[in-house]
Amino acid sequence: MPPASAPLTQKSEWHALLQHKQQLEQVLMRDLFQSDPQRADRYLIKGAGLTLDFSRNCLTDETLSALANLAHACGLPQRIADLFTGARVNRTENRPALHTALRQPHGASVWVDGTDIMPEIHATQARMEQLDRAIRNGTQTGHTGRAFTDIVSIGIGGSFLGPKLAVEALKPYWQGNLKCHFVANIDGTDIAETLRSLNPETTLFLVQSKSFRTQETLDNSLIAREWFLTNGGNQDAVADHFMAVTANSEEATRFGIHSDNIFPMWDWVGGRYSLWSAIGLPIALMIGMQNFRALLAGAHAMDCHFNEAPTEQNLPVVMALLSVWYNNFWGAQSHAVLPYDEYLKHLPEHLQQLDMESNGKKVTQDGNPVGCETGPILWGGVGANGQHAYHQLIHQGTRLVPADFVIPLTSHNPVGHHHATLFANCLSQARAMMAGKTEAEAVEELTNGGLDLNAAKTLAPHKAIPGNKPSNILMMEKVTPATLGALVALYEHRTFVQSVIWDIDCFDQWGVELGKQMGNEILPRLIKDGEAGSAGDSATDNLVTLFRSANRR
């Protein structure tokens, strides 16, 4: 028997799954449902206010225990303990990844290098609360004494997607009349269109950047400051209108942000896991600190579930193992996240960064090739809209696309029968993916509709739907701060568990660095006077010339 530390694809548990997959290949989910009336109940698990129905998967009890065996062979319980206790799980950057500490309640202690980090986390939350209150009751105003009406969050990647998701998802909890805008892109249209409608006297800018070195964020912040200064603001008033959330307070101060207006970040929080920190300020300012604390509490409840629930009852673990199952044993190349809720429309974007920046890696923690596929392409969009667009490919295309449907049981907007119709659409999609329609059924349907047998047989292959397409349905009572917190934390842990199976570092992102580096080399060639010089290849040089002539350089 290979040792416990054998590479993933040489583990006996991996081979057991390969064999098991062969047995399951000819089994249809619709038959599994027929032969087992308890199936729906057995594959329904709950945690932290969320319910996962994973009965519509190519899976039996044997599959589940074989996947659980693989997880244990990969050391999952120890790796979970390492994550929560501040071990340096981000090995290539030699750091812990302690986003879970950000949602720990008072009374908890989490140690990093001999220091309990909880007092600083809670002190930062107290400052957020103070700011929220002061803006709300009008004691903190713009430089002319007028109350703030708009906040502009300038940040990109993790310093943008999580806050944007939560602000939009929690719209029913917005308090007061504040409006929140997000500027991320270096496309000038983003900042220009945002500033167009704003009044500098009543606008507060939050510069959100862990590193305070991200070009998009810094350039947009400079434009915002220039706009402020040329529209009635003055240098002293910058302190009233610009705040920063960063781990690099020196650079923020150099930018002109008053030290009192700098909220801390820490190197043990990854950008894509940072919405729980002061990066969540736009959320807190829009929904109030009490609701922000409920968001943290929901995430913490999911942390507890992840820590405590047995493997086969553990939502993030089961979802991660199912993803590994399809990714590595059934050849799925992508995974769809389909929120059936308008408020959750930005969920796929946030999860895309979370999952793909985390698990888009090809070497193990030791730097050896992983030896199998890693993170699938995560994509998706809001239902039912997607049904009239890309669901066709899921139902009848040649590729396998496992999907997560995410739907609340009740709506914030009970308009007519809309929510029942939405729910029916979600259930029917999952059922159609699972059961499909055989050619014989299609023929019968067509002949019953009056078509002659020959014509029905010609049309039937087009109308037949293979079925056996896996999906999960993830439900919550309602989209609330607590259930949203649990939902996002669930996907964070799902991402982590997959990385444990593949033995990759899900907390670094070296791949994005090369593009940034090359961007810095190309930019001067586009804007400098005189000869551009070569960027190193003729393809880039040609387009540099094209750009320069279009922009008269």
Ligand code: F6P
């Ligand atoms: O582009 C990658 C990235 O490093 C993300 O991981 C991060 O969230 C984003 O850039 C923004 O970084 P920062 O918060 O340092 O500006």
